[in-house]
Amino acid sequence: MRVQMEINGIRTESNTDATTLLSDFIREEAGLTGTHAGCDTSNCGACTVLLDGRVVKSCTVLAVQAAGRKVTTIEGLGDANDLSPVQYAFWKKHGLQCGFCTPGMIVSAYALLQRNPDPDEEEIRNALAGNLCRCTGYVKIVESVRYAAKLTREGKTPFRAAARRRKEGEIHGPPGESL
Amino acid sequence: MASTVQSLARNEEGVLGKPMTRMEDPKFITGTGKFIDDIRLPGMLRAAFVRATYAHARILHIDISKAIGCKGVRLVLTAAEIADDIAEVPSVGRSKVATATHRQVLASEEVNFVGEPVALVVADDERSAREGAELIEVEYDQLPPVVDPEKALEKGSPKVHSYLKDNVGYHFENSFGDVKKAFAAAEHVVRVDLEFPRLNAVPLEPRDIIASYDGEGILTAWVASQSPHEMRSDLASILGMPMPKVRVIVSDMGGGFGQKGFYPEYASVCYAAMKLGRPVKWVESRAENFLAASQGRGQTQHVEAAVTKDGRILGLKVKVICDGGAYSDWSISMPETTVQMSTGTYDIGAFSGEAFTAFTNKSPIGAYRGASRPEAAYLIERTVNVIAKELKLDPVKIRLKNYVPRTKFPYHSAGGLTYDSGDYEGNMRAALKLAKYADMLRYQRTARARGELVGVAAITYVEVCGFGSGYPQTAAVTVTDQGDVIVTSGTTPHGQGHWTPFAQIVADELGVEPKEVLFRSGDTNSLPWSTITAGSRSAVVGGSAVLLATRRVKEKMTKIAAKTLGTGTRRLTFSKGKIYAEGSGKKVSFKEVASIAYRPTELPEGMEASLYEYCAFAPPGNTFPFGTHLAMVEVDKETGKVKIIKYVAVDDIGKVLNPLIVDGQVQGGVLQGISQALLEGIVYDDNGQLVTSTLSDYHIPVADTAPSMECYRTETPSPFNPLGAKGVGEAGTIAATPVIANAVEDALSPFEATVEKLPLTPSYIWSLMRAGRDRASEPSGHRKAGRLTRRST
Numbered sequence: 001m002r003v004q005m006e007i008n009g010i011r012t013e014s015n016t017d018a019t020t021l022l023s024d025f026i027r028e029e030a031g032l033t034g035t036h037a038g039c040d041t042s043n044c045g046a047c048t049v050l051l052d053g054r055v056v057k058s059c060t061v062l063a064v065q066a067a068g069r070k071v072t073t074i075e076g077l078g079d080a081n082d083l084s085p086v087q088y089a090f091w092k093k094h095g096l097q098c099g100f101c102t103p104g105m106i107v108s109a110y111a112l113l114q115r116n117p118d119p120d121e122e123e124i125r126n127a128l129a130g131n132l133c134r135c136t137g138y139v140k141i142v143e144s145v146r147y148a149a150k151l152t153r154e155g156k157t158p159f160r161a162a163a164r165r166r167k168e169g170e171i172h173g174p175p176g177e178s179l
Numbered sequence: 180m181a182s183t184v185q186s187l188a189r190n191e192e193g194v195l196g197k198p199m200t201r202m203e204d205p206k207f208i209t210g211t212g213k214f215i216d217d218i219r220l221p222g223m224l225r226a227a228f229v230r231a232t233y234a235h236a237r238i239l240h241i242d243i244s245k246a247i248g249c250k251g252v253r254l255v256l257t258a259a260e261i262a263d264d265i266a267e268v269p270s271v272g273r274s275k276v277a278t279a280t281h282r283q284v285l286a287s288e289e290v291n292f293v294g295e296p297v298a299l300v301v302a303d304d305e306r307s308a309r310e311g312a313e314l315i316e317v318e319y320d321q322l323p324p325v326v327d328p329e330k331a332l333e334k335g336s337p338k339v340h341s342y343l344k345d346n347v348g349y350h351f352e353n354s355f356g357d358v359k360k361a362f363a364a365a366e367h368v369v370r371v372d373l374e375f376p377r378l379n380a381v382p383l384e385p386r387d388i389i390a391s392y393d394g395e396g397i398l399t400a401w402v403a404s405q406s407p408h409e410m411r412s413d414l415a416s417i418l419g420m421p422m423p424k425v426r427v428i429v430s431d432m433g434g435g436f437g438q439k440g441f442y443p444e445y446a447s448v449c450y451a452a453m454k455l456g457r458p459v460k461w462v463e464s465r466a467e468n469f470l471a472a473s474q475g476r477g478q479t480q481h482v483e484a485a486v487t488k489d490g491r492i493l494g495l496k497v498k499v500i501c502d503g504g505a506y507s508d509w510s511i512s513m514p515e516t517t518v519q520m521s522t523g524t525y526d527i528g529a530f531s532g533e534a535f536t537a538f539t540n541k542s543p544i545g546a547y548r549g550a551s552r553p554e555a556a557y558l559i560e561r562t563v564n565v566i567a568k569e570l571k572l573d574p575v576k577i578r579l580k581n582y583v584p585r586t587k588f589p590y591h592s593a594g595g596l597t598y599d600s601g602d603y604e605g606n607m608r609a610a611l612k613l614a615k616y617a618d619m620l621r622y623q624r625t626a627r628a629r630g631e632l633v634g635v636a637a638i639t640y641v642e643v644c645g646f647g648s649g650y651p652q653t654a655a656v657t658v659t660d661q662g663d664v665i666v667t668s669g670t671t672p673h674g675q676g677h678w679t680p681f682a683q684i685v686a687d688e689l690g691v692e693p694k695e696v697l698f699r700s701g702d703t704n705s706l707p708w709s710t711i712t713a714g715s716r717s718a719v720v721g722g723s724a725v726l727l728a729t730r731r732v733k734e735k736m737t738k739i740a741a742k743t744l745g746t747g748t749r750r751l752t753f754s755k756g757k758i759y760a761e762g763s764g765k766k767v768s769f770k771e772v773a774s775i776a777y778r779p780t781e782l783p784e785g786m787e788a789s790l791y792e793y794c795a796f797a798p799p800g801n802t803f804p805f806g807t808h809l810a811m812v813e814v815d816k817e818t819g820k821v822k823i824i825k826y827v828a829v830d831d832i833g834k835v836l837n838p839l840i841v842d843g844q845v846q847g848g849v850l851q852g853i854s855q856a857l858l859e860g861i862v863y864d865d866n867g868q869l870v871t872s873t874l875s876d877y878h879i880p881v882a883d884t885a886p887s888m889e890c891y892r893t894e895t896p897s898p899f900n901p902l903g904a905k906g907v908g909e910a911g912t913i914a915a916t917p918v919i920a921n922a923v924e925d926a927l928s929p930f931e932a933t934v935e936k937l938p939l940t941p942s943y944i945w946s947l948m949r950a951g952r953d954r955a956s957e958p959s960g961h962r963k964a965g966r967l968t969r970r971s972t
Binding site for chain 1: 200203208385843847851874875883887
């Protein structure tokens with residue numbers, strides 16, 4: 001069947017089976033592989049995306065259920081030259097190791113800050129309870145989210161300034177380095 | 180042992196040892212990493228496996244006819260189809276003490292664990308492959324399953340493999356000093372029995388591979404592997420191919436923790452790709468990972484300690500039985516290291532140890548973060564705790580009394596190993612201060628007075644890391660004619676963050692910025708050889724290889740610079756992108772020297788053009804990181820649930836390359852260690868059926884119940900590598916389990932409970948509390964005797 005949705009602001013349309021999961025649609029039809037699948041049972045949260053602004057595990061949603069709606073994936077939050085505060089904070093505070101859970105974790109953290117710009121540790125931990133990370137022990141993830149909240153509240157965007165400087169040839173190296 | 184390693188003098192103005200953020204992160208935080216499942220090749224097919232549904236059974240018949248006719252199915256493989264072309268899975272090789280098993284990549288006559296691959300279906304897409312696999316019918320004749328490892332070793336037990344004389348997969352014994360005399364002289368003998376369940380490492384990315392076979396007869400496998408060159412050897416040997424025709428590429432990898440070694444599934448997928456001439460991808464489900472990926476730990480431990488009345492440990496007897504699973508590879512010998520490390524940080528004069536690995540009808544045992552050392556630390560630190568409890572001694576004082584003294588290093592342990600360096604007492608004393616131990620005890624007293632079950636514990640662990648003297652790690656360093664620096668690393672990352680600390684090493688040596696150092700790894704075509712990324716050896720052995728290769732490049736550049744500047748080579752320094760002649764004020768840019776290196780006519784006499792150096796570093800001995808971890812827990816009286824109130828880690832991992840990364844390693848490791856104390860345990864039923872096959876049944880920690888923790892360090896450099904590093908990847912996982920178990924036992928002291936098995940689930944703790952209450956209500960004359968044997972002297 002024909003399914004159409006808006007993913008990261010881009011209209012995506014495809015012939016797909018009625019049983020296709022949203023996570024598979026995002027990965028296979030839209031070609032956005034930042035959304036990962038790490039379990040069969042909706043435990044891990046590596047597939048977390050926003051559906052009309054709300055956090056969902058995209059492996060528990062059928063693609064047809066997202067038809068006509070707006071989906072935001074990790075790729076929609078920012079790229080290496082235009083990082084969102086949450087992405088930047090995860091990087092600066094070492095909130096990731098292997099990086100597999102990171103996209104889902106960042107999307108959940110982003111959604112938390114949308115609804116609560118100044119969460120305390122308990123609120124952060126509760127908001128991330130649907131996202132498993134096997135590497136970090138969550139300590140630096142919590143630090144990352146607190147830092148992202150601070151940046152957002154203060155309206156600071158060091159990552160954007162750095163991107164500009166890179167464009168102007170002042171910074172070299174991997175995207176985002178030396179911010 | 181004399182050190183043969185020239186240590187690295189740290190440049191205080193340099194970047195090594197500083198907390199740099201990781202260079203590889205931008206791709207992961209933007210969702211542009213390339214994990215295997217993110218790679219798509221033209222014409223790529225998908226594979227799915229049919230797996231054994233019985234733990235032990237004879238295969239009578241496999242009917243593939245329905246699957247063959249299924250829409251989209253391109254190929255079905257069973258043992259019969261591949262028998263002529265494919266060799267057995269490599270077993271333990273030439274080891275004299277381990278028992279080799281015969282394993283086919285697809286089970287041919289018998290299946291030996293639930294989940295063992297029986298057939299492979301390749302189809303146009305994943306769904307067709309899975310549907311095809313469901314249509315394959317396998318007829319079995321059940322055999323008696325061997326499930327309990329201790330019973331497996333008894334005479335008359337059913338055998339896992341009919342061609343073997345018994346179920347002994349591995350046997351090891353060692354002893355030191357006069358054990359008889361020590362036990363005769365002791366005033367007390369304390370006996371402890373412990374169980375450490377099997378665990379799944381649960382890397383968030385499951386196992387996966389893409390195999391592609393091209394017209395030139397080259398097989399390329401993108402595979403999530405901790406050891407690309409060893410993967411290449413295994414694939415080549417099974418597929419009967421010359422090694423140069425197999426190329427293994429490790430892409431981004433979502434965690435390993437020891438689980439990502441070689442698996443027979445990979446060889447089947449490669450075979451299918453070769454047969455079809457099209458790329459084939461296989462990504463397992465989480466359930467398949469629980470069924471068929473290796474599991475760690477799985478030990479039963481029996482300990483006897485000979486102790487004086489004031490708590491000096493005179494002798495230790497240890498027997499370890501490992502639940503080995505169905506087939507043997509190198510990891511079947513892991514309990515040997517458990518036995519060798521079981522004297523821990525203590526100076527014990529007499530020791531005897533014995534280890535068995537029993538074959539059972541379960542998924543094969545394998546490495547999991549710490550691989551044999553968490554079991555050893557658990558064994559000795561639980562034992563010391565029980566000694567303290569039974570002798571009514573202070574658990575910290577008894578440790579201080581028994582530590583290997585600082586003056587005895589390098590120390591030859593009763594377990595048979597040589598510890599490189601250490602200061603256990605200094606580390607413990609530092610930890611007591613940093614954790615405010617006295618305040619913890621005060622809090623506990625107050626809480627207990629309120630009737631709360633609060634427990635405090637402090638343990639000291641030591642682990643063996645590096646594993647490099649007979650097993651080097653490799654690296655190559657290139658400086659291009661443009662002055663770009665490239666590190667090609669033998670050790671491959673799966674979360675550790677190799678790029679940044681390695682760039683820090685190179686940057687300080689060559690006087691360039693870390694961001695100018697590019698990192699490559701994981702492609703068997705880009706290095707002649709590499710060894711496994713495991714055993715906390717990446718910084719210790721791999722990092723040292725990077726340093727030594729860099730020094731060789733630097734030596735060559737120094738000679739070129741000296742010729743260019745018309746000076747001697749002695750007083751040239753590399754700094755801020757330039758090479759300076761000290762005193763004379765002469766200088767030349769790093770890039771200019773790099774460029775000259777590629778112009779043969781301008782080089783010093785006899786020097787070859789280009790800047791590329793390779794190093795295979797083999798340290799003179801292993802490293803022995805150590806540390807003290809402290810925990811305070813509260814047990815809920817009603818539910819038995821454990822809450823961690825405070826956790827403090829004071830690790831000594833030698834010299835630190837990047838403290839930000841080290842903190843992350845410790846925190847992640849500690850949570851895995853806590854989790855194996857409180858949450859995790861693989862469960863098989865009596866028929867060998869796996870009960871814990873999803874993340875809903877097998878719990879790993881989530882953010883809202885994970886504790887916060889404090890991390891500190893002391894620093895005792897290793898003399899066995901030029902970086903002075905000891906390794907950190909496994910420290911937390913080793914330390915956290917005994918400290919949590921001891922703290923819980925302390926919390927349960929009103930019930931006189933002894934923790935004997937893991938995990939400490941609410942129901943187990945509740946049963947310990949109930950048993951304590953029952954004992955207390957019995958008339959005193961009938962109370963069960965303690966485990967302490969008092970000797971008349």
